Amino acid sequence: ERKMLRALPFVTAIPLxxxxxxxxxAAVAALAVIQATIGDW
Known part of the structure; x- marks a missing residue:
């Protein structure tokens, strides 16, 4: 699954x-990481 997901052009791995x-x-942590990456936070 990891190899398949990494091969997709719109998937970016964000390690925790x-x-x-x-x-x-987990959902709250994932949203915080995404917002920090995008720059909204």
């Missing part, structure tokens, strides 16, 4: 490091 996220905090 060695941390393991719980399901209830």
């Amino acid at each position: 490091g060695p941390r393991i996220l719980r399901a209830d905090t």
Whole structure:
């Protein structure tokens, strides 16, 4: 799956490091990383 996703031109990998996220905090963390990457935050 990782190789397939990396091959897509519109997919950018954003690593979160060695941390393991719980399901209830993973979405919030992902949105924060995306907004920080885009520059909205």
